[in-house]
Amino acid sequence: MSRAGGGPKTRVKTAKGRKVSSTRWLERQLNDPYVKRAKAEGYRSRAAYKLLELDERFNLLKGVRAVVDLGIAPGGWSQVVRRKSPKAAVAGIDLLPTDPIDGVAILQMDFMDEDAPARLQEALGKPKADLVMSDMAANTVGHPQTDHLRTMALVEAGLEFAKEILEPGGAYVAKVLAGGADNALVAQLKRHFTTVKHAKPPASRKDSSEWYVIAQGFKGE
Secondary structure, rough: OOOOOOOOOOOOOOOOOHHHHHHHHHHHHHOOOHHHHHHHOOHHHHHHHHHHHHHHHHOOOOOOOOOEOOOOOOOHHHHHHHHHHOOOOEEEEEEOOOOOOOOEEEEEOOOOOOOOOHHHHHHHHHOOEEEEEEEEOOOOOOOOHHHHHHHHHHHHHHHHHHHHHEEEEEEEEEEEEEOOOOOOHHHHHHHHHHEEEEEEOOOOOOOOOOOEEEEEEEOOO
């Protein structure tokens, strides 16, 4: 998938009361080709292109009939699923509010809540899913090891859910931080999936620490 085009850069003046970091963030957003493209193509966030690029490489959405979106807000990934596989059942969950998406069941609750897996399965309306995708990330505290551990806990929780709900042959995709999934988690993924790979889609900003782990070919329990 090609990158969106360039053009003259927009400069943002430092407003009174606005931090320099906020000005830099705003300038980056205004000049980000993916942000512009998302706006033009009706996606809620630039993150939609991460899934589109991962799908282009790994065929994640080919033939899917049921998909679970962990960390759905603001909804870009589910929008991609609905456009690529309009007949698929989709259910998502997030602590943050998410505006309705046609054909998507959305739960506003903590995925780590013990009731969340059963509620998600009920919302999906199907006993099994072909794809569990997670763009969840723990709130960072600025300490790399702590941030890594907290995000890995979410990846592991997503994996436990995926093992319960995936059809044989299904896939689990999750956001991890720089360095990817740790050895113990990779070993666990390899026990349950035929292929496990890491990828950083072009839409992930170069200065971002995010990567994705892509586990395909669920072996079943």
